[in-house]
Amino acid sequence: MWTTEPSLNQKHLTCPFCGLACDDLSITPGDRGIESLDPKCDKAKQGFRLALQAVSRGPRSNGAPVSMEVALQQSVQLLKSARAPLFAGLATDVNGMRATLELADRCGGVLDHLNGDAMFRNIRVVQDNGWVACTLSEARNRADLILIIGTQCFDRFPRFVDRVLLPRESLFSPKAGRHLVMLGPWQNNRLPATLKDYAPITLHAHPSQWADVAGMLRARLGNRPVDSGRLGGQLAEGVEELARLLREAKYSVITWSAAELTFPHAELVIERWAALARDLNQTTRSSVLPLAGNQGDITSNQVCTWQTGYPLRTSLQYGYPVHDSRLFRYQDLIENNTADLLIWISSLDPEAKPPACDLPTIVFGHPGMELGQEVEVFLPVGVPGVDHTGHGYRSDTVCTLPLGQLIERGLPSAATLLRTLLDRLGD
Amino acid sequence: MLIKLSGGTVYDPANGIDGRVMDLFIRDQHLVEPPADNEPIDQHYPLEGKVVMAGAIDLHTHIGGGKVNIARTLLPEQQPAYSRPRAGRMRSGSGGIAPSTHATGYRYAEMGYTTCFEPALLPVNARQAHMEMADTPLLDTGGYALLGNDEFLLQLIAEGAEQQTINDYVAWTLRASQCIGVKVVNPGGISAFKFNQRALDVDDVHPHYPISPRDILRTLSRALHQLGVPHPLHVHASNLGVPGNYLSTLATMDAAEGLPIHLTHIQFHSYGTEGDRKFSSCAAQIAEAVNRQANISIDVGQIMFGQTVTVSGDTMRQYANHGHAHPRKWLCMDIECEAGCGVVPFRYRDRNFVNALQWAIGLELFLLVDDPWRVFLTTDHPNGAPFTSYPHLIRLLMDRSFRNDMLARIHPDAGASSHLASLDREYSLNEIAIMTRAAPARLLGMTDYGHLAPGAVADLVVYHREGNPEQMFERPMLVFKRGEVVAREGAICASVNGSTHVVRPEYDQGIETRLAEWFARYHSMSLRNFGISDDEMADGIGSPVVIHPCASTSHP
Amino acid sequence: MSPFVPQRLASMRPRQIAAITLHQGNRTLPAGELFDVTGSPGGRIVIQSDSELLDNIGMGMADGELMVEGQAGGYLGRGMSGGFLQVAGATGIFAGSAMSGGRILIEGNAGDLLGGAAAGERQGMRGGFLHVRGSAGDRAGDRQRRGIIVVEGNAGDYAASRMVAGTLIILGQAGHQCGLDMRRGSLILNSKPKSLPATFNVSGGHQLTFLTLLNQYLESHSAPWAFPGNSRIRRWVGDLACDGRGEILIQA
Amino acid sequence: MIINGVEIEDTFAEAFGMSATRLIITAINERWARIAGETMTGFATSVIGCGVEGGIESILNEADTPDGRPGVSVLLFGMSGSVLGKQLEARAGQCVLTCPTTALFSGMTDGEPLPLGKNLRYFGDGYQISKQLGDQRYWRIPVMDGEFLCQEHTTRKPAVGGGNFLVLAATQAQALTACEQAIAAIARLPGVITPFPGGIVRSGSKVGSKYKALMASTNEAYCPTLRGLVRTQLSQDTGAVLEIVINGIAEEEVGWAMRTGIQAVCELGSAQGIQRISAGNYGGKLGRYHFHLRKLLA
Known part of the structure; x- marks a missing residue:
């Protein structure tokens, strides 16, 4: 690992706790970890606080403390006898994922991320159709219309407003001329305080209506004869207004967080929004900006894609990669007894625990992770960007941010432990 | 470890050796002078009747960075066509047209390639590109940083900034992104597309900045020259794929004003508008211009028939071509006010007039450019074809009757409108060695690579001498990477990791003040996280840097 | 357990089929250890298997008859081009995907994406006859390009999603958002579905001559008629979110 | 004698060798099937002046037609396959497509394929619908009284x-x-x-x-x-x-x-x-x- 000076008093920390990967944070340490964080971000503060306050209880075997040596030996035994190991969670950094893939290749494992359901809502759209997309800086500097689908982006990506939607400065699209259109069940939700003064256009629509809204917009912009009135009075008027704004915008951006689209086959709805942006490019410019990257999902997916040729939900059981986003969902593999060993890697969030199940389990966990149900082996690992350096991908899949080390408390990285296991497994 | 290779027929054009039977010695990682008579030889390879060359160098192949991963994501149904099983410590992989990283490294090495360059490395995406290449075993790698559509540079040029300021920025970019060269793709055009402009010829004015592609080309080629960067500006010219674009290509050559310039995948830029279908070959005009101007080098970007995927920074042209996508899906991305990326799968058909003529145009260019030191063997992997088609391409160049057999199979009108049948030239082994080894090393300033003199890095290949060059180049007998045998008879037997090749011209660090302000105001990451340190390259990314010298800086 | 990918399974001897290597986790074992195979080559091959995890049965099948006594996993008859494949029980996802000819009869229920397009594929079922006596899951006929699917029971949501062309007949109750992003093709329903996208328009009541032909075709394949007699149907056109040249025919 | x-x-x-095809025209009742058949075979007395020779071969009842409606069977004869094809296209387009309630099918299965709906479909201006049933393809062409159903091919034989x-x-x-x-x-x-x-x-x-x-x-x-x-x-x-x-x-x-x-x-x-x-x-x-x-x- 390359090193950075472990220090909390850094001016520009990179935050690994959400897909925006903000790298302008500074911590004011206090008696109990963090006094304050600047700029303000509840999510980053919580992530750093939990990481810094965590007191590792060391390696455990079936709940009992054991030496690292014993824990590693047991892990090797479990891996050697496994016929169908499942590598899941995968909330780690680039090198953690590289080591995971090498181990999975060696053992014949299947790979899935704990955010797999959300992630594949987007990936399936790319696999089936492709899309026209942009990155955070493009949206920030160029978008004169941003359509935000859903109400939860602001909780999942707290600084989306000041970093992208309403930045202090923008190269080509000053704040004054920007249209923000917010589609979602806003009637039952409160707009984020940061947006109140700006008075964005809100379209009140339940998630079950989002497909129809997108379809209606595509039909209207394609001059096909549809009756927007079928959406209901207020929403119909809003859709007509939005169609006009989209047609007139120089560069529109459509954004969502796939984690919010929790209904089955939500990829069909996303496909419609992506198709709308694609259609718009016939006459103007438009892009999608899907928000993701939490729990390192983009990170592990990117590494898996270049190393296997496929995204996650890929199996290496047959000696070569086979991908199937529906058959290799980790929850299903556990439920239908297709896996016989769970290797759960989760180093960013103590609450991202392995699912309760009867499978023998090895956990490479956040040092603060407390399991309700004890597992065969628990190996505490460092938090990337806190305990060790690393790399994390941002939401837009292009930027890999270097993560620095803040403290030294002797916690190994997931990559280090996984590579140790690899060496011990032999050929 | 001292290795003796005896009796092989050596082709080492960098040292004027054209098929001489001689002994070579490798000590550890380098070629060395013959040892003293009494020194014991650890390994001896008798190579009588075999052909020995330096390891091959591909100076333009898309093997790293976001767009390849996007291609992999876009085409899950294409990937099973080539599955590579895990074998011992050798990793499994997949993908024929957008192979996984390990499969890429293994397959290249099996063909005798030991060094490859990613030609379109977005500085903001540099970490990913280097990570992917670090995971591409057996190859030394490097990248050309994309400039010329980044809003910072366009603004500098538009403001009339001093050349020195430009030079500082270019040098900083090379340093920050750990690159060996600079590439410009559709100068200004990717940016213009973001402003909804759909075409930008060499002398058109950008929709936002009062500058033209010519200004960008002149400024960047001058910067590289003045910085002493060995590799000249690597140019993907304006109007890729547009009939009649040979005029843009000639104008692009002209814009360098006599300074060195490399025009890449020039096959896609050599089109006229003659004939019933308003699509014709202008290979002769382009080759004539290249032959006349010694400052120009090219690589061809040969197409081969079959399924592939086009990956390019040129969103303007990729968007324009999306109607040709096969299968019908595609992706474009505007990236960080810096560049873009477009991925459009494509199937070239020999019975399609345009595709067939594209194939002929590429071969015409190979055969009409006289100096093998200035024309390079590429398919612009995977844009024209996957790199795995190189042995077939070499046969097309070396074997005229084979070439004519292939010509007879393509769309008859395309065959008839091409001069290919009348071109008798057959490349010699020495010329192949020039265009795939000696010349790329020289054009990149890699003094210890691409040749076999004592002191050179011991990347070398031993071939069986077959009647059929395709078989010969497909399955070399032995491939050495840094003195270690990594492939035998076309199969990998050991895996070593490569390094990243960079240049590092000096610059006034004052530019970073201005950049820091720009980043703080407009960018979504901070300047300090943009650049990659040598330690990060070696330990975090996994590919240590090898720094090649620049010429002593000349000032304007 | 997957994949079970023998080529031309129906033309093999039972002993050969039993010797096919299957993957179970990261190991392999002969098919005969997992289930019984009887029958004769050229005649009807019978596999006795009751695993819902045995995928790709009959993949690439081009002729002959194959009967599964029990249930089957995903991708049943994937890429099948001819012959007859019958399953006594239920099947998993993607039954008949990329099928271009032949006949599949599923006596039990089928999973999601019946005749649908697998990851990245631009087309689902491309021809042939796919008959489910039970119910189908969501997205039956996703990206279907040609051929006929009959579901005698109910169908889940998004039936005929992204349909390119072809015919999907649902005799039971169809779910929500039928025909979403349908470009062309026919979705034929015996009763009103739970919902349609707002971008479908009514084109009124019609008597369509081609339905008689369809009925005759179904009868010749031992499937029930789409509609009794020459009934009057209500026609919806869409999906106008995209091409809009598809139709949903509902018995009036 | x-x-x-x-x-x-x-x-x-x-007598001479000719090329012939059989078509089945159905309609809402026999009257309209017959009208279509007669119109299609009107001005079809001699190849010398009419291009083809044709006539109604028989009247078909419901049980004998593909769509279960009353119909007529029509034979058309041409001196060559290509002339027959051109005449068929013109007559099917002008005389059957235009005639209320009709549908048009092939009446033979053997011989060389002869385009029927394959060319007529373009009248649908992009709204035509193709339906494949077994190895037969049909076109549904929207017209003002509903749909004109037309088989893609008929056949011709000596x-x-x-x-x-x-x-x-x-x-x-x-x-x-x-x-x-x-x-x-x-x-x-x-x-x-x-x-x-x-x-x-x-x-x-x-x-x-x-x-x-x-x-x-x-x-x-x-x-x-x-x-x-x-x-x-x-x-x-x-x-x-x-x-x-x-x-x-x-x-x-x-x-x-x-x-x-x-x-x-x-x-x-x-x-x-x-x-x-x-x-x-x-x-x-x-x-x-x-x-x-x-x-x-x-």
């Missing part, structure tokens, strides 16, 4: 055109009555049509003319008013001659139809003024098929 007082001349009808016989009678009325009897009998037969008006032709022709522009001209040897002026084939008491021309999908069908027709004429016999049955030929050099009258009736 003399049957019922009618002389069967020892001669033969000379057939026989120009089977014929001449009825020589004492008066015009007697010749006509006899021919009507013959046509009624032939109409019940499968595989044949009689393309001329009402099945009967009065303008028997010979090859050539004194006028350079004409390929054929009146058969003066059988024109009663030219008796005395030209070398006639008619006896003094022959008042009129009418001809029945028969096209069929095979040689046997044509022969059987000729026999059936001649027998119907002979039933009337000399008592009804019928004198003689002859046939048209060109000396046996032009047509592949020779139907000897006496052999047919033996």
Whole structure:
């Protein structure tokens, strides 16, 4: 690992706790970890606080403390006898994922991320159709219309407003001329305080209506004869207004967080929004900006894609990669007894625990992770960007941010432990 | 470890050796002078009747960075066509047209390639590109940083900034992104597309900045020259794929004003508008211009028939071509006010007039450019074809009757409108060695690579001498990477990791003040996280840097 | 357990089929250890298997008859081009995907994406006859390009999603958002579905001559008629979110 | 040979190889199916001036049509496959597509494919719908009364055109009555049509003319008013001659139809003024098929 000076008093920390990967944070340490964080971000503060306050209880075997040596030996035994190991969670950094893939290749494992359901809502759209997309800086500097689908982006990506939607400065699209259109069940939700003064256009629509809204917009912009009135009075008027704004915008951006689209086959709805942006490019410019990257999902997916040729939900059981986003969902593999060993890697969030199940389990966990149900082996690992350096991908899949080390408390990285296991497994 | 290779027929054009039977010695990682008579030889390879060359160098192949991963994501149904099983410590992989990283490294090495360059490395995406290449075993790698559509540079040029300021920025970019060269793709055009402009010829004015592609080309080629960067500006010219674009290509050559310039995948830029279908070959005009101007080098970007995927920074042209996508899906991305990326799968058909003529145009260019030191063997992997088609391409160049057999199979009108049948030239082994080894090393300033003199890095290949060059180049007998045998008879037997090749011209660090302000105001990451340190390259990314010298800086 | 990918399974001897290597986790074992195979080559091959995890049965099948006594996993008859494949029980996802000819009869229920397009594929079922006596899951006929699917029971949501062309007949109750992003093709329903996208328009009541032909075709394949007699149907056109040249025919 | 007082001349009808297709037109009722069939085969008496020769082969009831509606079966004959194809496209487009309630199907399964809906579909201007049922493809073309359903292809196969016989009678009325009897009998037969008006032709022709522009001209040897002026084939008491021309999908069908027709004429016999049955030929050099009258009736 390359090193950075472990220090909390850094001016520009990179935050690994959400897909925006903000790298302008500074911590004011206090008696109990963090006094304050600047700029303000509840999510980053919580992530750093939990990481810094965590007191590792060391390696455990079936709940009992054991030496690292014993824990590693047991892990090797479990891996050697496994016929169908499942590598899941995968909330780690680039090198953690590289080591995971090498181990999975060696053992014949299947790979899935704990955010797999959300992630594949987007990936399936790319696999089936492709899309026209942009990155955070493009949206920030160029978008004169941003359509935000859903109400939860602001909780999942707290600084989306000041970093992208309403930045202090923008190269080509000053704040004054920007249209923000917010589609979602806003009637039952409160707009984020940061947006109140700006008075964005809100379209009140339940998630079950989002497909129809997108379809209606595509039909209207394609001059096909549809009756927007079928959406209901207020929403119909809003859709007509939005169609006009989209047609007139120089560069529109459509954004969502796939984690919010929790209904089955939500990829069909996303496909419609992506198709709308694609259609718009016939006459103007438009892009999608899907928000993701939490729990390192983009990170592990990117590494898996270049190393296997496929995204996650890929199996290496047959000696070569086979991908199937529906058959290799980790929850299903556990439920239908297709896996016989769970290797759960989760180093960013103590609450991202392995699912309760009867499978023998090895956990490479956040040092603060407390399991309700004890597992065969628990190996505490460092938090990337806190305990060790690393790399994390941002939401837009292009930027890999270097993560620095803040403290030294002797916690190994997931990559280090996984590579140790690899060496011990032999050929 | 001292290795003796005896009796092989050596082709080492960098040292004027054209098929001489001689002994070579490798000590550890380098070629060395013959040892003293009494020194014991650890390994001896008798190579009588075999052909020995330096390891091959591909100076333009898309093997790293976001767009390849996007291609992999876009085409899950294409990937099973080539599955590579895990074998011992050798990793499994997949993908024929957008192979996984390990499969890429293994397959290249099996063909005798030991060094490859990613030609379109977005500085903001540099970490990913280097990570992917670090995971591409057996190859030394490097990248050309994309400039010329980044809003910072366009603004500098538009403001009339001093050349020195430009030079500082270019040098900083090379340093920050750990690159060996600079590439410009559709100068200004990717940016213009973001402003909804759909075409930008060499002398058109950008929709936002009062500058033209010519200004960008002149400024960047001058910067590289003045910085002493060995590799000249690597140019993907304006109007890729547009009939009649040979005029843009000639104008692009002209814009360098006599300074060195490399025009890449020039096959896609050599089109006229003659004939019933308003699509014709202008290979002769382009080759004539290249032959006349010694400052120009090219690589061809040969197409081969079959399924592939086009990956390019040129969103303007990729968007324009999306109607040709096969299968019908595609992706474009505007990236960080810096560049873009477009991925459009494509199937070239020999019975399609345009595709067939594209194939002929590429071969015409190979055969009409006289100096093998200035024309390079590429398919612009995977844009024209996957790199795995190189042995077939070499046969097309070396074997005229084979070439004519292939010509007879393509769309008859395309065959008839091409001069290919009348071109008798057959490349010699020495010329192949020039265009795939000696010349790329020289054009990149890699003094210890691409040749076999004592002191050179011991990347070398031993071939069986077959009647059929395709078989010969497909399955070399032995491939050495840094003195270690990594492939035998076309199969990998050991895996070593490569390094990243960079240049590092000096610059006034004052530019970073201005950049820091720009980043703080407009960018979504901070300047300090943009650049990659040598330690990060070696330990975090996994590919240590090898720094090649620049010429002593000349000032304007 | 997957994949079970023998080529031309129906033309093999039972002993050969039993010797096919299957993957179970990261190991392999002969098919005969997992289930019984009887029958004769050229005649009807019978596999006795009751695993819902045995995928790709009959993949690439081009002729002959194959009967599964029990249930089957995903991708049943994937890429099948001819012959007859019958399953006594239920099947998993993607039954008949990329099928271009032949006949599949599923006596039990089928999973999601019946005749649908697998990851990245631009087309689902491309021809042939796919008959489910039970119910189908969501997205039956996703990206279907040609051929006929009959579901005698109910169908889940998004039936005929992204349909390119072809015919999907649902005799039971169809779910929500039928025909979403349908470009062309026919979705034929015996009763009103739970919902349609707002971008479908009514084109009124019609008597369509081609339905008689369809009925005759179904009868010749031992499937029930789409509609009794020459009934009057209500026609919806869409999906106008995209091409809009598809139709949903509902018995009036 | 003399049957019922009618002389069967020892001669033969000379017929030609043609290319034929069978179509089935259905409609809401027989009336409209028949109208479509008649319109499609109107102006289809002779390839000399009409491109093709055609007629309604039979009336079909509900049980015998692809879509279970009343229909007609139509035969069209052309001198070549390409002419037949062009005429078929024009006639299907102008006469069936346009006719209320109709649908159009192939009536044969063997032979070379001949485009039907394949070309007509473009009338749908992009709104046409293709349906494949088994190995057959159909087009549904939106029209103002609903949909015009049309099979993608019919087939064509070698057939026989120009089977014929001449009825020589004492008066015009007697010749006509006899021919009507013959046509009624032939109409019940499968595989044949009689393309001329009402099945009967009065303008028997010979090859050539004194006028350079004409390929054929009146058969003066059988024109009663030219008796005395030209070398006639008619006896003094022959008042009129009418001809029945028969096209069929095979040689046997044509022969059987000729026999059936001649027998119907002979039933009337000399008592009804019928004198003689002859046939048209060109000396046996032009047509592949020779139907000897006496052999047919033996």
